[in-house]
Amino acid sequence: MSGVRVLVGTRKGAFTLTSDGRRGDWTVEGPHFGGWEIYHLTGSPADPNRLYASQSGGWFGQLIQRSDDGGRNWTTVGNDFAYTGEVGEHLWYDGTPRPWEFKRIWHLEPSRDDPDTVYAGAEDAALYVTTDGGQKWTELTALRTHPTGPSWQPGAGGMCLHTIILDPVNKDRIYVAISAAGAFRSDDAGASWLPINKGLRSGEIPDQDSEVGHCVHHITQHPSRPDTLFMQKHWDVLRSDDAGANWREVSGNLPSDFGFPIAVHAHEPETIYVVPIKSDSEHYPPEGKLRVYRSRTGGDDWEPLTKGLPQSDCYVNVYRDAMAVDTLDPCGIYFGTTGGQVYHSADGGDSWAPIVRDLPAVLSVEAQVLP
Amino acid sequence: MIRVVLPAHLKNLAHVTGPVTLEVTGPHAGPVTQRLVLDTLEARYPMLLGTIRDRHSGKRRAFVRFYACEEDLSNESPDAPLPERVVAGEEPFIILGAMAGG
Numbered sequence: 001m002s003g004v005r006v007l008v009g010t011r012k013g014a015f016t017l018t019s020d021g022r023r024g025d026w027t028v029e030g031p032h033f034g035g036w037e038i039y040h041l042t043g044s045p046a047d048p049n050r051l052y053a054s055q056s057g058g059w060f061g062q063l064i065q066r067s068d069d070g071g072r073n074w075t076t077v078g079n080d081f082a083y084t085g086e087v088g089e090h091l092w093y094d095g096t097p098r099p100w101e102f103k104r105i106w107h108l109e110p111s112r113d114d115p116d117t118v119y120a121g122a123e124d125a126a127l128y129v130t131t132d133g134g135q136k137w138t139e140l141t142a143l144r145t146h147p148t149g150p151s152w153q154p155g156a157g158g159m160c161l162h163t164i165i166l167d168p169v170n171k172d173r174i175y176v177a178i179s180a181a182g183a184f185r186s187d188d189a190g191a192s193w194l195p196i197n198k199g200l201r202s203g204e205i206p207d208q209d210s211e212v213g214h215c216v217h218h219i220t221q222h223p224s225r226p227d228t229l230f231m232q233k234h235w236d237v238l239r240s241d242d243a244g245a246n247w248r249e250v251s252g253n254l255p256s257d258f259g260f261p262i263a264v265h266a267h268e269p270e271t272i273y274v275v276p277i278k279s280d281s282e283h284y285p286p287e288g289k290l291r292v293y294r295s296r297t298g299g300d301d302w303e304p305l306t307k308g309l310p311q312s313d314c315y316v317n318v319y320r321d322a323m324a325v326d327t328l329d330p331c332g333i334y335f336g337t338t339g340g341q342v343y344h345s346a347d348g349g350d351s352w353a354p355i356v357r358d359l360p361a362v363l364s365v366e367a368q369v370l371p
Numbered sequence: 372m373i374r375v376v377l378p379a380h381l382k383n384l385a386h387v388t389g390p391v392t393l394e395v396t397g398p399h400a401g402p403v404t405q406r407l408v409l410d411t412l413e414a415r416y417p418m419l420l421g422t423i424r425d426r427h428s429g430k431r432r433a434f435v436r437f438y439a440c441e442e443d444l445s446n447e448s449p450d451a452p453l454p455e456r457v458v459a460g461e462e463p464f465i466i467l468g469a470m471a472g473g
Contacts, residue, residue, distance in 0.1 A: 035380060059434045059468040060380055060422035076384060076418040080426055 009038030009364035016071050017355050023346040026355045040108050040364045044115040048368045054105040066134050077134030084139045091153040100124045109164035121161030125178040140190035148212045155180035155215050168223040180215035196244030217260045218320040222269035232262040250299020255286045261323035266331040270298040275318040284315035294349050308352035321364040336362025374463040385416040402452035438465040
C-alpha cells in the first residue's frame with residue numbers, strides 16, 4: 001500500500017509526518033534544523049526522496065538543505081542568492097526608493113520532471129533557478145527588472161515572491177505571485193514577464209486598474225486545467241480561466257473572503273478549499289471557529305467543513321503555503337496553523353483530525369504520496 | 372593554531388562538537404586578522420559561507436558578535452591584528468549570536 005509523507009516547515013524547525021495510505025496512524029519525526037525558520041520544505045515530483053528545505057534565521061541568514069533519502073540525511077547546498085547586474089530600487093513602506101536587499105527564500109518549487117532543477121522565490125522579490133540540485137542558483141533577472149519593479153512595494157510580511165507554478169503542459173510557462181506587487185506570467189521560461197492582475201479589486205490601492213500593486217496571497221492550479229487559476233488575495237477569492245489574463249471574484253457566500261491559502265482537490269478540478277480569516281488586522285477565524293470552506297463549483301457557492309475542527313475559542317491563522325493535498329483517492333487535505341496544529345482530512349474535507357497539535361507555528365505544509 | 376568557538380547552530384552545520392582549531396598564517400607573514408581567521412574557517416567549512424558575514428560585502432551579519440580576551444571585537448576593523456593571546460592559541464576567538472530574541 002502506498003504511503004503519505006507530510007512535510008512541515010515551522011518557525012523553529014522542520015518535521016515529517018508519515019502514514020500508510022489509510023492515513024489513520026501517523027509517525028512524527030523532527031525537529032530537523034531545530035531553532036531555524038523553515039519557510040518551505042518540499043519534495044521533487046520526479047523523485048520523492050529528493051527533498052529541499054529553505055532554512056533561515058535572523059542570526060545566521062539563509063541556507064538551503066537537500067536530502068536524497070527522504071529526509072533521513074541532509075546536506076547544505078548553495079546559498080549564494082545574488083541579485084544579478086544592477087540591483088535597482090523599489091518603493092519602501094514610506095514611499096521612498098530603497099535598494100533591493102535579499103532577506104530569505106520563501107518558496108522552493110522543484111521541476112515536475114528533473115529532481116536537480118528547482119525554482120526559488122525570494123524576499124526581496126526575485127526568482128532563482130538551480131539545475132544542479134541546489135549548488136548554484138541563477139537569478140532570472142527579467143522579473144526583478146520588469147519596468148514596473150521600481151513601483152513595487154512590500155506588504156506587511158515583506159516583499160516576498162511566495163508562489164511559483166510551473167505549467168504542466170506549456171514547459172515555458174511560469175506563474176509567480178509577489179506581495180504586494182501581484183501576479184506575473186512568463187511564456188518564455190522566465191526571459192520576460194507579463195503582469196496578470198486584470199480584474200483584481202483592492203481597496204488598499206487608489207487605482208483599481210493598476211497593472212501592479214495588488215496583494216496576492218496565493219494561487220493554485222489543477223494540472224488537468226492549466227489555464228484555470230484560483231487565487232486567494234488579501235481580500236477576495238478569484239478565478240481566471242484564461243491563464244491569468246482576466247480574473248473574476250468568486251468569494252460568494254464566504255463568511256470572510258480574507259485569507260492566505262487556497263488549494264484544489266487532486267481529482268476534482270472545480271473543487272477548491274480556503275480558510276477564511278476575519279480580517280487583515282484580525283488574523284484568526286471568524287467567530288473563533290476554524291472552518292475550511294469547500295466549493296465544488298469552482299467558487300461562488302461555498303460550504304463550511306467543521307467536523308473535527310475546533311468550533312469555539314480558536315484564534316489561529318493558516319499561512320499561505322500551509323495547505324496541501326495528496327493524490328490518493330479519496331483525496332487527502334492537510335493544513336497547519338500558527339498554533340502548531342497540523343490537521344488532515346482523508347475524505348476530501350468531510351471530516352478532520354489533528355495529526356499533531358503542538359508544533360511551533362507552521363509556515364508550510366506539503367504532501368507526498370510514496371510508492 | 373587558533374581556536375575558534377562557534378555557536379551551537381553553526382557547530383551543527385559544520386558537524387563539529389567543540390572548538391575548531393585552525394592553522395592560520397598571514398599573507399607574507401603579515402598579522403593574523405579577523406578576516407584571515409574567517410577566510411580560513413569558511414575555506415575549511417564552506418557550509419558556513421554566508422552565515423557569519425555577507426557573502427558579497429564581507430560585512431558581519433547584524434546579529435553575530437566576535438569576542439576574545441573578554442573584549443567585544445565585533446566592530447573592530449576586519450583587518451586589525453587579533454590579540455596576541457588569540458594568535459598564540461591561548462585564548463579562543465569566539466563567534467556567537469547576539470541577544471536578539473527569537
